[in-house]
Amino acid sequence: MTGEVLITAENVGKRFxxxxxxxxxxxxxxxxxxxxxxxxxxxxxxxxxxxxxGESGCGKSTLARCLVRLHDCDAGxxxxxxxxxxxxxxxxxxxxxxxxxxxxxDPYSSLNPxxxxxxxxxxxxxVHKMRPAAGIPGRIEELLALxxxxxxxxxxxxxxxxxxxxxxxxxxxxxxxxxxxxxADELVSALDxxxxxxxxxxxxxxxxxxxxxxxxxxxxxxxxxxxxxxxxVMYLGKVVEIGPTEALFSAxxxxxxxxxxxxxxxxxxxxxxxxxxxxxxxxxxxxxPQGCLFHTRCPHAFDRCRTERPELSPxxxxxxxxxxxxxxxxxxxxx
Ligand SMILES: Nc1ncnc2c1ncn2[C@@H]1O[C@H](COP(=O)(O)OP(=O)(O)OP(=O)(O)O)[C@@H](O)[C@H]1O
Ligand code: SF4
Ligand SMILES: [Mg+2]
Numbered sequence: 001m002t003g004e005v006l007i008t009a010e011n012v013g014k015r016f017x018x019x020x021x022x023x024x025x026x027x028x029x030x031x032x033x034x035x036x037x038x039x040x041x042x043x044x045x046x047x048x049x050x051x052x053x054g055e056s057g058c059g060k061s062t063l064a065r066c067l068v069r070l071h072d073c074d075a076g077x078x079x080x081x082x083x084x085x086x087x088x089x090x091x092x093x094x095x096x097x098x099x100x101x102x103x104x105x106d107p108y109s110s111l112n113p114x115x116x117x118x119x120x121x122x123x124x125x126x127v128h129k130m131r132p133a134a135g136i137p138g139r140i141e142e143l144l145a146l147x148x149x150x151x152x153x154x155x156x157x158x159x160x161x162x163x164x165x166x167x168x169x170x171x172x173x174x175x176x177x178x179x180x181x182x183x184a185d186e187l188v189s190a191l192d193x194x195x196x197x198x199x200x201x202x203x204x205x206x207x208x209x210x211x212x213x214x215x216x217x218x219x220x221x222x223x224x225x226x227x228x229x230x231x232x233v234m235y236l237g238k239v240v241e242i243g244p245t246e247a248l249f250s251a252x253x254x255x256x257x258x259x260x261x262x263x264x265x266x267x268x269x270x271x272x273x274x275x276x277x278x279x280x281x282x283x284x285x286x287x288x289p290q291g292c293l294f295h296t297r298c299p300h301a302f303d304r305c306r307t308e309r310p311e312l313s314p315x316x317x318x319x320x321x322x323x324x325x326x327x328x329x330x331x332x333x334x335x
């Protein structure tokens with residue numbers, strides 16, 4: 001899977017300012033903020049599924065929202081087909097909004113409960129004028145078939161469906177505008193485990209049939225491994241490792257990825273308890289550690305880690321890690 005690069009995140013930063021009291025304002029200290037993204041760099045290639053994993057609060061959803069421009073980033077830039085998405089205007093911006101779609105986690109709240117599925121899909125088709133009026137009923141039927149729902153689903157309301165079926169309707173709505181990129185944030189997290197696999201397999205199938213590019217954000221490492229060609233691991237708003245799925249899962253090259261995999265009960269069904277991914281507390285994104293963001297919890301930290309932040313550097317074919325220990329996890333040196 002080595003398609004051309006479609007989207008590039010270059011050193012993307014996003015802060016959410018906190019309200020500050022009068023005393024703080026008078027103190028002249030920098031305004032406090034949640035540092036949600038702290039220099040995210042990655043490439044998304046046409047036709048691939050890129051998984052994004054990391055502990056709660058590490059910035060996965062913020063990145064997903066920046067990629068579809070629901071948030072504007074406040075440092076760095078996101079480039080789509082060579083153009084900075086923050087600078088898109090008019091027709092090109094509308095085309096970007098159509099070509100890059102987000103599918104939301106919560107199928108309950110994102111579908112209008114007072115509209116039948118026909119209306120929901122018809123509305124999506126209407127916004128970007130995807131079909132002349134006469135073609136809409138046929139297209140609705142096609143879309144339902146694409147997500148494996150019966151044609152009679154068109155005349156029912158969202159509450160008449162199960163959670164998994166509702167999620168399929170959400171996918172059909174996203175597909176109505178014929179996007180090239182789907183950004184799925186915790187697409188199946190709210191569903192029963194038995195239904196999760198069906199929805200994920202549907203997504204895999206659609207991705208191949210429609211040559212979609214998919215960004216799959218999820219907690220569940222097992223699902224991410226199943227669906228992704230490549231995986232990016234985030235920690236405190238930064239990508240600390242990215243690489244081909246099997247290389248990353250079988251020989252992680254960053255101590256945080258190793259900790260995350262070691263703590264994942266879903267990779268080892270015999271261990272059900274949810275261990276934290278690394279020793280010690282996750283630092284607050286309001287006061288980021290100096291140097292390597294992971295140094296406060298890393299069992300391998302040394303002096304340099306406390307002062308110098310490592311950037312992503314090559315570890316193998318298409319595999320990058322941000323750690324001063326270039327040999328960490330190298331198969332022949334692993335202990
Ligand atoms: N709109 C917002 N306003 C203020 N802070 C926010 C906002 N959105 C996210 N944050 C903060 O930014 C950080 C990153 O949040 P984000 O939702 O991106 O993490 P996440 O990796 O998606 O977490 P989860 O796995 O729980 O979904 C968190 O500290 C969060 O509290
Ligand atoms: S740079 Fe240092 S602290 Fe950071 S992950 Fe590598 S060894 Fe650990
Ligand atoms: Mg999230």
